[in-house]
Amino acid sequence: xxxxxxxxxxxxxxxxxxxxxxxxxxxxxxxxxxxxxxxxxxxxxxxxxxxxxxxxxxxxxxxxxxxxxxxxxxxxxxxxxxxxxxxxxxxxxxxxxxxxxxxxxxxxxxxxxxxxxxxxxxxxxxxxxxxxxxxxxxxxxxxxxxxxxxxxxxxxxxxxxxxxxxxxxxxxxxxxxxxxxxxxxxxxxxxxxxxxxxxxxxxxxxxxxxxxxxxxxxxxxxxxxxxxxxxxxxxxxxxxxxxxxxxxx
Amino acid sequence: xxxxxxxxxxxxxxxxxxxxxxxxxxxxxxxxxxxxxxxxxxxxxxxxxxxxxxxxxxxxxxxxxxxxxxxxxxxxxxxxxxxxxxxxxxxxxxxxxxxxxxxxxxxxxxxxxxxxxxxxxxxxxxxxxxxxxxxxxxxxxxxxxxxxxxxxxxxxxxxxxxxxxxxxxxxxxxxxxxxxxxxxxxxxxxxxxxxxxxxxxxxxxxxxxxxxxxxxxxxxxxxxxxxxxxxxxxxxxxxxxxxxxxxxxxxxxxxxxxxxxxxxxxxxxxxxxxxxxxxxxxxxxxxxxxxxxxxxxxxxxxxxxxxxxxxxxxxxxxxxxxxxxxxxxxxxxxxxxxxxxxxxxxxxxxxxxxxxxxxxxxxxxxxxxxxxxx
Numbered sequence: 310x311x312x313x314x315x316x317x318x319x320x321x322x323x324x325x326x327x328x329x330x331x332x333x334x335x336x337x338x339x340x341x342x343x344x345x346x347x348x349x350x351x352x353x354x355x356x357x358x359x360x361x362x363x364x365x366x367x368x369x370x371x372x373x374x375x376x377x378x379x380x381x382x383x384x385x386x387x388x389x390x391x392x393x394x395x396x397x398x399x400x401x402x403x404x405x406x407x408x409x410x411x412x413x414x415x416x417x418x419x420x421x422x423x424x425x426x427x428x429x430x431x432x433x434x435x436x437x438x439x440x441x442x443x444x445x446x447x448x449x450x451x452x453x454x455x456x457x458x459x460x461x462x463x464x465x466x467x468x469x470x471x472x473x474x475x476x477x478x479x480x481x482x483x484x485x486x487x488x489x490x491x492x493x494x495x496x497x498x499x500x501x502x503x504x505x506x507x508x509x510x511x512x513x514x515x516x517x518x519x520x521x522x523x524x525x526x527x528x529x530x531x532x533x534x535x536x537x538x539x540x541x542x543x544x545x546x547x548x549x550x551x552x553x554x555x556x557x558x
Numbered sequence: 559x560x561x562x563x564x565x566x567x568x569x570x571x572x573x574x575x576x577x578x579x580x581x582x583x584x585x586x587x588x589x590x591x592x593x594x595x596x597x598x599x600x601x602x603x604x605x606x607x608x609x610x611x612x613x614x615x616x617x618x619x620x621x622x623x624x625x626x627x628x629x630x631x632x633x634x635x636x637x638x639x640x641x642x643x644x645x646x647x648x649x650x651x652x653x654x655x656x657x658x659x660x661x662x663x664x665x666x667x668x669x670x671x672x673x674x675x676x677x678x679x680x681x682x683x684x685x686x687x688x689x690x691x692x693x694x695x696x697x698x699x700x701x702x703x704x705x706x707x708x709x710x711x712x713x714x715x716x717x718x719x720x721x722x723x724x725x726x727x728x729x730x731x732x733x734x735x736x737x738x739x740x741x742x743x744x745x746x747x748x749x750x751x752x753x754x755x756x757x758x759x760x761x762x763x764x765x766x767x768x769x770x771x772x773x774x775x776x777x778x779x780x781x782x783x784x785x786x787x788x789x790x791x792x793x794x795x796x797x798x799x800x801x802x803x804x805x806x807x808x809x810x811x812x813x814x815x816x817x818x819x820x821x822x823x824x825x826x827x828x829x830x831x832x833x834x835x836x837x838x839x840x841x842x843x844x845x846x847x848x849x850x851x852x853x854x855x856x857x858x859x860x861x862x863x864x865x866x867x868x869x870x871x872x873x874x875x876x877x878x879x880x881x882x883x884x885x886x887x888x889x890x891x892x893x894x895x896x897x898x899x900x901x902x903x904x905x906x907x908x909x910x911x912x913x914x915x916x917x918x919x920x921x922x923x924x925x926x927x928x929x930x931x932x
Contacts, residue, residue: 439785463571464571464575464793465793465797468789468792468793469793471785471789472785472786472789472793475784475785476744476783476784476785476786477743477744479783479784479785480743480744480747480783481743483747483750483751483781483782484743484747484750489750489751489754492751492754493754493755493759496755496759496763497759500759500762500763500766503766504766507766522768525668526671526768529668529669529670529671529672530671530672532669533672533673534672537677537681540681540685
């Protein structure tokens, strides 16, 4: 079947043959099955060749198009990285506009989810350190109480200790470079998701003839500016209810 | 506060804990949220502009001091100054004969997104002071700004030096980067977090939200001291389970905390970018009403009240004001509480109202010398 051109060549020839067979359908319909079988084999060969080629180009996590680690790496080679780059490339006027938007929204949602998980992980690590510190302090307090033959700390003392230890640890966490970076990334990712979502909703609203948020903002901004001008005019007239107090120019 | 056993076995302690929890559950189940009232001191609305109102408290004795206008910020509400009888700055002011007014900024909506510091600090405060002058017959009033409301009042006092009789501030940030001088690692996280963000990112965030939702600012505050926030609904609540008065105060505080209006976007930009990120107020480059605010232009006596344990507005951020004033009487009052405790704690009741009343009494007698209390 293959006489050159590699796996892609096989596919192209089979597609042409399939198209011809469809056009000549009728008495020769029995030939469809062998062609479908050949098509399947060619697809298998193509997929293997594709995976092998990309494995050579970029080894490691995310190199395979099936490895989720690579889905958010536009800077990488192969896999989803090529797809992300393609969708971030020059926009075409008449094709794939909605698809590009949908894929961008999906990618931003994935990035937001990753940022949220990273933020939660940093905070959770803080809570784990707080718990460890609390257990250590409580153990020491209990040991000291027994050594001195004093009663164990009551629940009130224990909760006060927990609050003291946990707030001190979380204060350290909140000041850490990891927390600050995670918080910043989360805010950026959230804004990206919300802006893309809003743009899509605005397009839908425009399609249905409903006012968009941008249009309402324009209206509010205009009203705000007009009210200010009105106040200034009344102050200038010196008789309005909003003139300054006595003694003020 | 009820007694706790100082000793005894684990069984006795568990029994006590169980009793308190049962009592708390029964008490909470029988509470009617609508019956929890705050800010009940009688007053009359004397001016309204859109969602903003100005009210004058009904005097309980012949007014001899003031007029004093209480101005809260857009984060939280002015009702904190009148939480309940016995924990009410307003109540104490009225009892001392202070002609007292309060501004309520209302509940901003998306239609108010473009209101900024020029609107609040210059235009609205100007109109409010004019109305107070009309209502009281006094040419000049004193402003009492709280937190962000203190910044509004500072801006107004600097832009209109002849307009105010005096300027009182409480838990008001002035130098937004002075948190670095606070040795307590639990203080100043808002300052640090905001500085960590590029101003352009903050601007995009505000533009994205339109207004800053009250739920968002509430969540940020809760996370400043997360263990304390959680403990409030656990150990603290169990601790007061058998104290009806303490539980009622707790519920009133919760009502105040839950009432968080949305923050207009343009004013949030001024607040977070111009002040928190770029610290323009102390640099003299914060522009309100088309003019740069210069703190040195303030020409009236200033009273500056701050919380020593304020983790939201670290004390150095407030006390920085003294270095930027010129030739005016300046007094600081340190209160051994946190941010809200300046108004609602037991300790503050013995410090803040007398300080404000004494300061007002001194205004008509002329400027005093600069000194520090507390």
